[in-house]
Amino acid sequence: MKILILLVFFGLFGFSAMPAEAFQLITQSEAGLPAAPAAQIGFRGLTRGPTIDQVSPPADAAAPAGPVKLDVSFEAHNGATVDPATVKVTYLKQPAIDLTQRLKPYITPKGIEAANVDIPAGVHMLRIDVTDSQGRTTTSIMKIAVAGP
Numbered sequence: 001m002k003i004l005i006l007l008v009f010f011g012l013f014g015f016s017a018m019p020a021e022a023f024q025l026i027t028q029s030e031a032g033l034p035a036a037p038a039a040q041i042g043f044r045g046l047t048r049g050p051t052i053d054q055v056s057p058p059a060d061a062a063a064p065a066g067p068v069k070l071d072v073s074f075e076a077h078n079g080a081t082v083d084p085a086t087v088k089v090t091y092l093k094q095p096a097i098d099l100t101q102r103l104k105p106y107i108t109p110k111g112i113e114a115a116n117v118d119i120p121a122g123v124h125m126l127r128i129d130v131t132d133s134q135g136r137t138t139t140s141i142m143k144i145a146v147a148g149p
Helices: 002-012 100-106
Strands: 051-056 068-075 088-091 111-118 122-131 137-146
Touching: 051 137, 068 137, 088 100, 100 111
Parallel strands: none
Antiparallel strands: 051 068, 068 111, 088 122, 122 137
C-alpha cells in the first residue's frame, strides 16, 4: 500500500528517478544547411546590456557525442532584469533558424539551462539576443562543438 501511495505521489507531481528525455535542438537536416553569411552574425548596441556567458558546453572544447547540457547565464546590470520573453536564439545557417520556441521552457531571467539536448556532430554557431528591463540589448555568438560518434 505504501509503495502504491509513493508511486501515485511521484506520478502526480512529476518526480521521477528516470533522467529527462533528450530533446532535439538541431536536426541533422538543419545542421547540413550552409553557414550563415557574415552579415547575419553582426552585433548591435553600444550601451552595457546584459552579460551572456556560455557555461556548458564550453566553447573551447568539443562535447562528447550524445545529449549535452546547454547552460548559458545572463546577468543584467544597474538594477535591470532580463525578461525571458526578450531572449531570442538563432541557429546561424542559411536560412537562419529560430530556435527560441524549442528552448522556451528552459529560458529564465538567469539564463538557459537544458539537460539532455541532442545536437548533431559538428560545429554549430548560435546567436543569442537578450534585452534587459531598461531596453538595452546584448548579442552574443555561442559556439557548440560536438564530437562525432
